[in-house]
Amino acid sequence: MTRSGQWWLIVLLSAVLILLSSTSYSRTLKACGHPFYPPVSWVSDQQLKGLAPAVTQQLFAELGYSVKLRAGYNWKRCLLEVQQGNADIVVAAYRIPSRESYLWFSSQPVIADQLALFVNRKTPPPFNNLDDLQGKVAGLLLGDSFGESLDQFLLQNTRIEYVSRNRQNFEKLADQKIDFMPIGLLSGRLQSRKLGFHEQVMPLIYRVSTEFYFLAVGKSSGLQQHLPFINRRLQEMHLNGTINRLTDHYSLLYLDQTAAEPRQ
Numbered sequence: 001m002t003r004s005g006q007w008w009l010i011v012l013l014s015a016v017l018i019l020l021s022s023t024s025y026s027r028t029l030k031a032c033g034h035p036f037y038p039p040v041s042w043v044s045d046q047q048l049k050g051l052a053p054a055v056t057q058q059l060f061a062e063l064g065y066s067v068k069l070r071a072g073y074n075w076k077r078c079l080l081e082v083q084q085g086n087a088d089i090v091v092a093a094y095r096i097p098s099r100e101s102y103l104w105f106s107s108q109p110v111i112a113d114q115l116a117l118f119v120n121r122k123t124p125p126p127f128n129n130l131d132d133l134q135g136k137v138a139g140l141l142l143g144d145s146f147g148e149s150l151d152q153f154l155l156q157n158t159r160i161e162y163v164s165r166n167r168q169n170f171e172k173l174a175d176q177k178i179d180f181m182p183i184g185l186l187s188g189r190l191q192s193r194k195l196g197f198h199e200q201v202m203p204l205i206y207r208v209s210t211e212f213y214f215l216a217v218g219k220s221s222g223l224q225q226h227l228p229f230i231n232r233r234l235q236e237m238h239l240n241g242t243i244n245r246l247t248d249h250y251s252l253l254y255l256d257q258t259a260a261e262p263r264q
Contacts, residue, residue, distance in 0.1 A: 002149070013088060017095055017252070018048065022138075027065070028065070028066045028067070028068050028087070029060060029065050029066070029067045029068065029088045029089055029186065029221075030067075030068050030070055030081075030087040030088050030089070030162050031048075031053070031056055031057075031067050031068070031069055031088060031089035031090070031091050032048065032069070032070040032073050032078035032081060032082070032087050032089075032090060032091070033048055033050070033052055033053060033069075033078060033088065033091035033092055034071070034075050034078070034092070034093075034166065035048070035071070035074060035075060036075070036079075036141065036166035036171060036191070037050075037147075037187050038050060038187055038190045038191065038194075038250065038251065038255055039051050039186065039187070039190065039246075039247055039250035039253075040052050040092050040111060040113075040187065040213055041091055041092060041112070041253040042186075042254060043071045044254075044257055046068065046072075047071050048069040048071040048091070049253070049254075050091075050250050050252070050254075051092075051110070051111060051246045051247055051250045052091035052092035052110050052111070052213065052215070053069050053091050054246060054250070055091070055110055055234075055237070055243075055246070056089060056091040056215060057069070057235060059215075059230055059233050059234075060089075060226075061071070061171050061232070062229075063229065066187065067089065069091075069123070069236045070087060070247060074141075074142060074143065074164050074165075075141055075142060075143035075144065076142040076143030077143075077195070078090065078143070079093070079099070079143055079241065082102065082103065082216075082218040083103075083218070083222075085101040085218060085220040085221075086187070087218065088217060088218055088221040088223060089215070089216070089217050089218070089221070089223070090103065090215075090216040090217075090218075091110075091215065092110045092111070092146060092213035092214065092215060093105075093213065093214060094113075094145050094146070094211055094212070094213065094214075094215075095212070095214050095216075096145050096147065096148050097148065098145075099145075099216070101219075102216065102219050102220075103216040103219065104217050104218075104223075104224040104227060104232050105214040105215070105216045105217065105218060105228075106214045106215045106216070106227055106231050106234060107214075107231050107248070108214075108230075108231045108234035108235050108238070109212035109213060109214055109234070110212075110213045110215055110234065110243070111183040111212070111213050111243060111247065112210055112211075112212055112213075113186075113187075113210065113211045113212065113213055114184060114185045114186070114205040114207055114209075114210050115146055115147075115150070115182060115183070115184060115207065115208040115209050115210070115211060116182070116183065116184070116185040116188060116204065116206075116207055117133075117180045117181070117182055117203065117204045117206060117208065118173060118180065118188050118192070118202065118203050118204075119173070119179070119180050119181075119199050119201065119202065119203075119204060120173055120174065120176055120200065120201060121200055121201055121202045122172050122200070122224075123176060124202070124204065125179055125180065127204055127206060129206075130153060130157075130208070133153075133156070133157065133158055133179075133180065134157045134158070135157070136158050136159070136179035136180060137158065137159045137160075137161060137177075137178045137179045137180075138154055138158045138159070138161070138178065138179070138180055138181065138182065139160075139161055139162060139163065139168075139169040139172055139173060139178040139180070139181040140154075140160055140161070140163075140169075140181075140182070141162070141164070141165075141169070142161055142162050142163070142164055143165060143239075146182050146208070146209075146211065147209060147211045147235055149209070150208055150209065154182070155181040161178055166191060166195075168197055169181050170191065170192065170195050170197045170199075170201060172198050172200050173200070174200035174201060180204075182208065185203055185207070186247075186251070188203055189203070190251060190254055190255060192227065193255065194254060194255055201260055215230060215234070221226070
């Protein structure tokens with residue numbers, strides 16, 4: 001090949017690389033998350049906020065994508081939208097078998113979630129272990145999971161009442177219409193304070209387990225190729241303290257918005 005031909009080949013390859021870098025990852029991705037689980041994610045002023053949405057937007061921005069956060073879904077609908085291919089990303093979710101048919105999960109967690117049982121502060125049920133919950137009434141959000149083991153125990157041993165908004169569970173617990181509510185310790189404490197139920201509900205000392213929230217992409221999204229990068233960056237963010245700082249930041253942000261927050 002002549003020098004002139006080599007020069008034109010270099011120009012052509014450079015143009016192709018520029019085109020690929022500007023278009024391959026240029027589509028806007030749609031993401032959703034749990035609307036009532038601070039500091040992981042929650043909806044405020046019709047926006048999805050929290051640690052997980054912030055991490056998702058940052059990591060995919062580093063890959064060249066723009067991420068649009070969808071806030072109009074309840075948790076069950078969010079999962080369904082990704083399952084049906086109408087959204088691309090769940091910003092944070094437990095990894096359970098029923099979700100693995102339509103989601104690819106990161107191997108590195110976004111955040112650990114220490115599970116507790118919240119009860120009425122004035123009339124806590126006698127409790128030594130999970131067997132003491134048999135026959136009790138549990139309050140759950142539609143679409144919620146607390147790990148395969150606890151999910152199966154609740155289904156087989158308790159009566160479950162489902163609600164669409166977490167405030168309903170706190171109200172029912174305060175009014176003694178349910179016996180307990182499983183929820184992450186940090187999220188439960190934040191919500192009980194913000195929603196005005198701190199004097200009426202409390203967590204038991206018993207800790208059910210420590211579960212993990214993972215970033216997940218829909219199997220029809222074509223984004224699984226980026227999981228190695230996402231795993232590496234999540235690991236870095238844990239090691240350098242970024243996740244801890246974001247957890248503290250969004251916990252305070254959630255509480256600071258109390259006065260302006262509409263009833264959930």
